[in-house]
Amino acid sequence: QQPVQSPQAVILREGEDAVINCSSSKALYSVHWYRQKHGEAPVFLMILLKGGEQKGHDKISASFNEKKQQSSLYLTASQLSYSGTYFCGTERTDSWGKFQFGAGTQVVVTP
């Protein structure tokens, strides 16, 4: 079962913030976040492992709530370059090595 992402889409003005959520019904080893621009391959942003750590990549950060099996990606002070589709990928503890992705969140940042 794929992880569930929300929202499906978000439109931002430059400088605004947004949060993208990813949840799993099963326990997770790790959560990955990727961004894909139109016509290109998904590009890795960050990985969060069991332990509830928070990571950052420029002004994009993420957290992982191990108890709830939820991860959130935070886009802070968004830039035009943040536009794209964001995917969370998960590896469950009951299916090692099997990376599953959510349906994606389309982010459009306007001037």
Next chain:
Amino acid sequence: DVKVTQSSRYLVKRTGEKVFLECVQDMDHENMFWYRQDPGLGLRLIYFSYDVKMKEKGDIPEGYSVSREKKERFSLILESASTNQTSMYLCASTPSGGLGSPLHFGNGTRLTVT
């Protein structure tokens, strides 16, 4: 830099044809994956492999098979292509263990079955 190369960017095939999609990675990664990407459905896992000649079914293996005869190459096979297999296909690889290691994706193959 890790390079994952998919042999074709665009492919057009007829219904019933046998189709081979090839993927090669140059970083000696143990794990390789095939996904299909459709609007609104994200990336869905078809098959993955954690070693030569080893394979595991993903979430949507029906109508597909795979082959991994060499570590660097992972092939996706459509035994008898159907129109509902028209999609973007993405290959990815990652080192053994996976935990803490990102997936590296190829540029994708857009397959159209007519």
